[in-house]
Amino acid sequence: MNIGTLSKLQFLDLSINFFNGSLPLSLANLTKVYELDVSQNNITGKLDSRLFPDETGNSKTGLISLKNFLLQTNGLVGRIPEEIGNILKHLALLALDGNYFFGPIPSSLGNLSDLTILRLAQNQLSGQIPISIGTLKLTKLFLLKNKLSGSVPEEIGNLSSLVTLHLAENNFTGHLPQQVCQGGKLTNFSAAFNNFTGPIPVSLKNYRTLCRVRLEHNQLTGYIDQDFGVYPVRKQSVTNTVKLERERERERKKENQELKL
Secondary structure: OOOOHHOOEEEEOOOOOOOOEEEOOHHHHOOOOOEEEEOEEEEEOOOHHOOOOOOOOOOOOOOOOOEEEEEEOOEEEEEEOHHHHHHHHOOOOEEEEOEEEEEOOOOOHOOOOOOOOOOOOOOOOEEEOOOHHHHHHEEEEEEOOOOOOOOOOOOHHHHOOOOOEOOOOEEEEOOHHHHHOOOOOOEEEEOOOOEEEEOOOHOOOOOOOEEEEOOOEEEEEOHHHHOOOOOOOOEEEEEOOOOOOHHHHHHHHHHHHHHHH
């Protein structure tokens, strides 16, 4: 039976199996499906843009009702289609982590006004984080283990509902966004193994919500006790031995020299 003939289907979970081959284009006929989970299989090939409605919004086919779209841990390649962000207005969860997607993150994802969880980790994505991501209502953003570069846009600080932010193991440079925790809800933050410079974000100071912070293997500077305020970060893993301790040691030497004078 052709899966595309199940026109009344609303929920389809095929996760954790041994399915292979590419995603059938007949899935585009499942216009009422709100959750499609094909994660943890052996799906290969590209994520075909024809699975989604066209930009006109007049298409009678395409996964137009999707709220949760999970394709993580497969063998998908190619670029993430712009069409995902242009039409899927009800999408709340997009999980594409653990594949081989390359190229930039589509700026059209900023159109997904209902999106709360975006998982793009463990791919080969490159380029910068689109500024449009800062317009979303995200609670969780996973971008770790890619080839993303450039500076992280300050607009990330607009994500006031953010609970989890993972930027680790990329090629980011410049300063971390100073208002990354301005919403006061962040509990898990990782930016380790990049090339960040400058101070620890001021918005991390005094926030009791933080449970785990990983900033090791960067070139951050400053003082841990001052930058994190009077409240200790629970389960803290801030190990920027690269420059934080060097700065402190320089200050100690300077103070000792002044005492000798």
